[in-house]
Amino acid sequence: MEREEARGKGLWLSIVFRVFAVIFTLSGLFMLQGLSEGLEPWVQGFMASSPLPDELRFHAAAHGALIGILFSGSLIVMLRNPLEKPILLQFYFVGHLVFLATLLLTDVKLALQSFFVFIMFAVVLLLLFVTYGKRRELFRPAETPVRNRTMLIMTGIALLGLLPVLLNGIIGQVQDPVQQFRSGESAALSIVMLYGGYLAASSRRGSRALAVLLSLAYLFMGAASITLPDHPGSWGIWGGAASILYGLVYTWLAFRSKVSHANTAAQASS
Amino acid sequence: MGLEARTNAAQTRQGEQSHPNGWLFVFRWAGMAVFGLIAILYISKLPSYYMYLQESCLTGACEYAAITPLPRQAVEQAGLSGTGFALLYTGIALGFFLIYFVVASLILVKRPKEPISVIASLALMSIIAPTFIRMQWREYAGLVGAIEGVTMVTLILFLLWFPGGRNVKPWVAWTSMGLLAVRLTAGYFPDQPWGVDRWPLWCTLLWFVLQYGILFYSQFIRFRYAQAVEKQQTKWVVYGMALAVTGVFLFSVVPLVFQSDFYERSDPLWMFFIDLGVQLSILAIPITLGLSVMRKRLWDIDPIVNRTLVYFLLSALIIALYTLTVWYLTLLFRTEHDQIYSFIAAGVVAVVFAPLKEKLQRLVNQLLYGKKDDPFSVLLQLGNRLKETLSPAESLDIVVQTVKDSLRIPYAGIGVIQNEATVLAAGGRKENDPDEVTIELSSGGLTLGWLYIGARSPGESFSETDRKLIGAIARQAGIVVQSVKQAMDIQLLLETLRESREALIFAREEERRAMRRNLHDDIAPRLAAMRLTASVAADWIRKDPAKAIEIVTKFKADISETVDEIRGIVHDLRPHALDELGLVGAVRQRVDQLRDMQAVKGITKEPLLEIRLEAPEQLPILPAAVEVGAYRIATESLVNVVKHAAASVCDIRIALEGRDLVIETKDNGIGLSASQANRPGKPGIGLTSIRERAVELGGSCVMESLADGRGTRIEARLPIKPFEQGEGHNHVKSSSR
Secondary structure: OHHHHHHHHHHHHHHHHHHHHHHHHHHHHHHOOHHHHHOOOOOOOOOOOOOOOHHHHHHHHHHHHHHHHHHHHHHHHHOOOHHHOHHHHHHHHHHHHHHHHHHHHHOHHHHHHOHHHHHHHHHHHHHHHHHOOOHHHHHOOOOOOOOOHHHHHHHHHHHHHHHHHHHHHHHHHHHOHHHOOHHHHHHHHHHHHHHHHHHHOOOOOOHHHHHHHHHHHHHHHHHHHHHOOOOOOOOHHHHHHHHHHHHHHHHHHHHHHHHHHHHHHHHHHO | OHHHHHHHHHHHHHHHHOOOOOHHHHHHHHHHHHHHHHHHHHHHOHHHHHHHHHHHHOOOOOOOOOOOOOOHHHHHHOOOOHHHHHHHHHHHHHHHHHHHHHHHHHHHHHOOOOHHHHHHHHHHHHHHHHHHHHHHOOOOHHHHHHHHHHHHHHHHHHHHHOOOOOOOOHHHHHHHHHHHHHHHHHHHOOOOOOOHHHOOHHHHHHHHHHHHHHHHHHHHHHHHHOOHHHHHHHHHHHHHHHHHHHHHHHHHHHHHHHOOOHHHHOOHHHHHHHHHHHHHHHOHHHHHHHHHHHOOOHHHHHHHHHHHHHHHHHHHHHHHHHHHHHHHHHHHHOOOOOHHHHHHHHHHHHHHHHHHHHHHHHHHHHHHHOOOOOHHHHHHHHHHHHHOOOOHHHHHHHHHHHHHHHHOOOOEEEEEEEOOEEEEEEEOOOOOOOOOEEEEEEEOOEEEEEEEEOOOOOOOOOOHHHHHHHHHHHHHHHHHHHHHHHHHHHHHHHHHHHHHHHHHHHHHHHHHHHHHHHHHHHHHHHHHHHHHHHHHHHHHHHHOHHHHHHHHHHHHHHHHHHHHHHHHHHHHHOOHHHHHHHHHHHHHHHHHHHHHHHHHHOOOOOOOOEEEEEOOOOOOOOOHHHHHHHHHHHHHHHHHHHHHHOOOEEEEEEEEEOOEEEEEEEEOOOOHHHHHHHOOOOOOHHHHHHHHHHHHOOOEEEEEEOHHHOOEEEEEEEEOHHHHHHHHHHHHHHHHO
């Protein structure tokens, strides 16, 4: 009887979580302009009331990658079997915290002006946390992490590549606070991508999906860089090509690690 | 020793074949004449070259200098006078020429009878002489053209025929010759529409690609199927050419890295050093070619190539790492090049230098020698691969495969000693391969088998490192072979056990059949007849008592016969005397019976046989099977002596020696072979029976003629230990009851 009650409660929680996930995904894509800004390198002023200045188009692409691909993408992936992918919600949580921390550290004035953003994100995170069925799994996972050495090395390579972007973003934001946290957002994107790479290397449940999202982000940023090689914040043609190559290799490794994971599971079960 | 002998023999054969008779004589002297002519043309112009340099170069254009002339300012800065400048340039020209000339002359002197040495000498001259001759003998265009043509021909022939002096494939030679002919013809008529000077760039490039592509293909094919010496010769020349090409490439391209318009500016001072560097790089060709043709220290090329590759790759990677680090730091901090970046890059290089060198060394070693450099990893790999298999035969296959992979050899095999013969258990061998190396595989001090290793190429021996690795693998292989052998022995034992069990069942069934036959065919009819006789006797008692008495008397005789028959059957199963008298007593009784028979024989003139029995008074209680076996062996031997040996004395000895019961029969008769030959019917049935009985009981049997053929000795040893406890105790128990 108690078990049935618990099952019923879990089902309801799962439904509510999914509803919130859909709402926040749509909010990220449309209200926070994850979709429209993400398309800015190729389609200017898509679904926008006022056109974005040309020098911010690459920054817009970074915003699209962060909000549209990584954050909204995580919630979309979690619509199916959310309890099996706690790592994605962890990534979503920490990603938002990184975003807010970067804002606070690089532009205190702007952070104080847009305090509602902190409250809004806090509400979003709180609702998702409360409705998630396996809250304990978020920060104290029962799974023993098995570090994937290749993925960790890949994250190390990404660190080498993203470090100049990160430093440049922080310096840009500190030196030019007029641009509404555009450079700082690029820095936050770099940190979030590196953190995602670290999580994806843990081989926990859902890490493959996270790796695929990261690959998409690298491919997207590479394409945007090649499209807008000389715009502020752009990684340039060589940086863009390297990012696309990295994204392809990362995708391949993500699917390869799936096989090895399955093998390990099969061995363990046998 | 073997290799040296073969090489000498090959050289002798080659020498014999190229004995300077006929066209070879003409070829040799013509080649030497051209060689001399080139040398004379070169050296004779050195004085005028000196004068030209002294008089014209520091004041004029100096367009006929062999290498880029230094600018006047640099000459003055270096403190050189006009004479010193001329001496420097003439000295450089003479120095380089002398190196080529000395090497070419040495080749001609040391290998005078081989046509390839003449071609090699001229090919060497073709590298150094034509440019100088063209500039200094420019007024004799025909002569210069002829010299250039000859040197080009010899260079291509050299690359086509080196080192064996023969074509690899006819079509390769014909194609190369055809291309050469096209080039020479176009070269001699340069101003014609099809002349070489009118060739478009793509046409010249195509000619070079085709010509040198074919020559490269020819050398590749030759190397692939070459003998050991030829392979090493090719390696030397390829090594020299690779050094030269790399040097030329580096000297030509590196300046562009620092200054993209380097060749547009064409700074004479730098151009002088680049020219000098290029010339020095090309010196690798005459040196390695000389070593190759004269076949001096040929076998040391692999370590040299190894070191060159390691240090070249290491230098390239260190430079790349340093440059990348500095570039990355400037990118990271968005600043111009700073001294601190160089320090950080130097630090990074210092940290990675040692591990990088080690990794590169391993990589190159693996590339050149397989995996032999690291015996530990080979053994680890062997161990891991052995873990994956359960079958002993597969284990040996894995050992063989590991040996082949790690040493890069054409074949390997493992022979296992079985019944004093070696059986090839894994891998393969080449018939009558004189270069095959055989390594003993042993464990626990016992030789268990052999590891056969084929040489990488005919005549090529294994280096010290190879031998160390082979030794390490052989030690592991010995253990594997031991386990395989044990598994095979167990298999064999199981097979023997199965056969023994079958034989036992068969023997038991045979015995039961014989007993049934005796009972059915003999005893049963007798008993039936006796029942009939008894009924008949009862009738006759009433009718005729006398007749009845007669019938009963016969009946009594029949009963006696039947009793004897049954006793015979029982005797066959186990002699009755054994139960009554024990083994020694039974044998003694049998001896007495034979003595009695001899006594009857004593009526005739035949000599009497003296039978002497030596046995302990009391034997321990023996297993029944051993007792019967021993009795049968003793009596059978004794009967054999009586029947066939023609002996006067026969000694029988029954004794306990250790855990064995020994039955020995010795006579002074005609000996084993003679007695067997004299025996009518099937020879050796009795002896075979004795041997089989001994073997059946787990013992052994020795049959031999005594010295001088006088007499025979039969000794059977029957182990009694396995039965001692079980059966002995049972026997005691039953007797005590």
